Amino acid sequence: MPVTTHGTPMPAPPPAGAGTSGEHPATPDPASGATARVRRGHSGAPARTPARGRRPLAGLGTLLRLMLRRDRIRLTVWVLGAGLLGFYFAHAIQTIAEDEEQLRSLAGLYADPIGRMMVGPGFGMDAPTHARFYAAGYALFLYILVALMSIFTVVRHTRAEEQTGRAELLRAGPVGRHATLAAALLLVTAANLGAAALIAAGALTAGYETEGSLLVAATSAAVGLLFAGAASVTAQLSESSRRASAMAGGLLGLAYLIRMGGDSAEVGGSALSWASPLGWSQQTAPYVDDLWWPLALLGGGAVLLALLGFLLSTRRDVGASLLPARLGRAEARPVLGTPLGLAARTLAGGLRGWGIALVLAALMFGAYAQSMVDAADSLPEEMAQIFAGEDLMRGYLAYIALFMGVFVAAAGVGALQQMRGEEVRGRAEYGLSVPVSRTTWLGAHLTVIAGGLLLILALVGAAMGVGAGLSLEVDGWSHFRDLFLAGLLQAPAVLAAVGIVAALLGWLPRLAGAVGWVLVGFGGVMSTFGSLLDLPEAAQDLNLFGHLAEYPVEEVEWAPVLWLLAIAALGMLLGILGWHRREVGRV
Incomplete structure (x- = not known):
């Protein structure tokens, strides 16, 4: 018998056992009068019929x-x-x-x-x-x-x-x-x-x-x-x-x-x-x-x-x-609740990978010092021109410190691109949704990048010193201090490259990555082959790393160090100002 509710007749319930397979009873089609059966899922919504016969490579072209x-x-x-x-x-x-x-x-x-x-x-x-x-x-x-x-x-x-x-x-x-x-x-x-x-x-x-x-x-x-x-x-x-x-x-x-x-x-x-x-x-x-x-x-x-x-x-x-992804802690460490801690957590993986690779490379290059001593008298003049000073072995080690500094700058550019990725993917906007100013957010990331790069430079210098100490047959460990300082003395050029890219991130973010890699590539080529290319002095001056003395062969000149540090500070400041003014997530 039909059931009525407030005088409105309702259809009778289905007989026992009906619909047990997920198929609802027949319902009339108001357009055609035909009877249709609708297959429904467990939630009651129409179940999606899988595409039968779809080829595994469909849409390849x-x-x-x-x-x-x-x-x-x-x-x-x-x-x-x-x-x-x-x-x-x-x-x-x-x-x-x-x-x-x-x-x-x-x-x-x-x-x-x-x-x-x-x-x-x-x-x-x-x-x-x-x-x-x-x-x-x-x-x-x-x-x-x-x-x-x-x-x-x-x-x-x-x-x-x-x-x-x-x-x-x-x-x-x-x-x-x-x-x-x-x-x-x-x-x-x-x-x-x-x-x-x-x-x-x-x-x-x-x-x-x-x-x-x-x-x-x-x-x-x-x-x-x-x-x-x-x-x-x-x-x-x-x-x-x-x-x-x-x-x-x-x-x-x-x-x-x-x-x-x-x-x-x-x-x-x-x-x-x-x-x-x-x-x-x-x-x-x-x-x-x-x-x-x-x-x-x-x-x-x-x-x-x-x-x-x-x-x-x-x-x-x-x-x-x-x-499976590794489960995190039930409660975050208190440091992650700070801008500096969150920036360190975000950037640590990339900087760690660069650091391990560069330290191993520096150790290997330092261990090559004895081979340079053995071959010093027979090297071609063009090869010797790459290394500064009359002492070929010390010139080689000074060159390696410069060469590794270029790669540390590459690590800095990579870290800045990672920071840009946080913005493009929207995670920076989430970070700024809490009571954190834009200046604090960007300043924390730049602080972590600068601190990480300085640590890598110190470890690279130490690794070069250890490699040279183990390989040189005469007074090997006497060079450890000089090589450690040679690694650290590349910091002004590295930070200047970071400052330039940071300024572009604030004002012209699309160009930041490309300009950063051009700076690194040009610095590597000029530092290695600049003396052989005979380029105009104006072109050579564009190499950030070419202004620093090749310690320990040459005495440190402090004027270029101060200028490069000023470029780094000004670039970071301009980057913060631009970041503060422009729209977050702009691509």
Whole structure:
């Protein structure tokens, strides 16, 4: 019988047992009079019917075009940078060492255990040519650069997209499960092939043998693809793009450390060298043996890692990760309730990574001091011009302190870009929603960056002193104090670079990152090869690091120190003023 409520007839309840499968009884369609059944979920809302038969790679072409559009500038810079660096390496050695006698004197630097530990197993250094020197001394750094390009690109288009929520929006459309990762890998493959083509062109224009030049180029692409596969795996393991990049970068660093141990044991590498993908890349021995088969190890590893990435992507939800995020404390430490503590928590990871890498590099470069002493009398004049002073060993150590200062400035630019990322992603606005002024927020971040960079400089100077003390046979530890101070004396130039970028962050945030990296790159090139380029004095004055005395070879001049510190203070002040006036989150 129908039930009435306030005189309105109501439909009778369904018979017992009806609707137990989640399907509601038939209801009339007012438009057609037909009867329709609506399938509903547990919550009573209409359940979404899964797209049956959607292909795993559906939308691949569209996603690839989108990635190309987004990375048209970024990836072009990476590819051109790798090509130009390869061109420079291939031609520079012909300028530094013009004849076989000079080549033999330089070959000794790469043939001893410390040299092999830095650059590779030293194939062909018993009978060096320009091509062999290029492959033995410089090719490894091209491989590492292409590997970093691949890691950052894959993580940017996979895990970073999930982290921001854009991947979920795309997956709501006709996009297959594997389309995003496949498009990212295709993009990286194209970038690696482009970089390899430019690297090959650079070696061929230097007049090097065709087979060896093509082998160097192919190896760079194979290394890049291997670490692209590694990044596709780490993107599934971590829910943070930064952590995914750090994990893949950590694998690259581990491969380098294993290779160091294997190559330093004997010329040509030892069994330990074969435990590292970077060791595989150098066992091709371009211009000496020209072995192609080690590329099968790199290519096979790239395919296996990519397949593992696809497999792991099916084991998790969009936005989730296979490794659970570490649970935080039930209650935050009191220091996190302060602007300085929060800034330190945000920036510590990046500064820590830079610090560890630079300290290890400084230790290794310091340990190379004895090799410079042994080769001092036979080095070409062009090589000696890079180092200041008459004492070549002290000039080398002063140059290393300057060179490491440039990299510390790069760490500062990276930290400022991370701070800019906090603003773009909206987290800075959350921080400013509490009773914290803009000046306090930005000032806290700049304080942490400046303090972290000063600490890194001190540790780098100490590491150089320890390396030199352990390697030098005569009065090694007497140089520790000088090298420690040499590291700290790069602080004015480093802080001046930070101040300039901070000023741009306040007023022209779009240009800040690009200008910062230009400052660092120009400083590195001019500090290393400025004496050989014979550029106008006005161009040389643009190098922030060129104004400081090369201590301990030269006495400290305090006027440039004060000027650079003034630039740093003024830049930070202008940055705070601009940040206070402009809209937060402006891109």
